[in-house]
Amino acid sequence: xxxxxxxxxxxxxxxxxxxxxxxxxxxxxxxxxxxxxxxxxxxxxxxxxxxxxxxxxxxxxxxxxxxxxx
Numbered sequence: 001x002x003x004x005x006x007x008x009x010x011x012x013x014x015x016x017x018x019x020x021x022x023x024x025x026x027x028x029x030x031x032x033x034x035x036x037x038x039x040x041x042x043x044x045x046x047x048x049x050x051x052x053x054x055x056x057x058x059x060x061x062x063x064x065x066x067x068x069x070x
Contacts, residue, residue, distance in 0.1 A: 039063060
């Protein structure tokens with residue numbers, strides 16, 4: 001992911017009209033998505049927590065705003 005980001009100044013802001021990613025681009029976006037979801041699912045104590053859907057949505061919204069749920 002870092003290699004792709006260093007080589008491609010558009011990463012991670014490619015237009016959604018560009019759906020034809022090569023393997024490296026696809027893997028970079030997959031890893032970025034995995035990282036974001038893992039960050040959202042990490043509780044303040046650092047442990048993974050199983051969220052109900054409504055809790056996950058609230059955690060995702062807080063993450064997008066740069067906040068952490070306590």
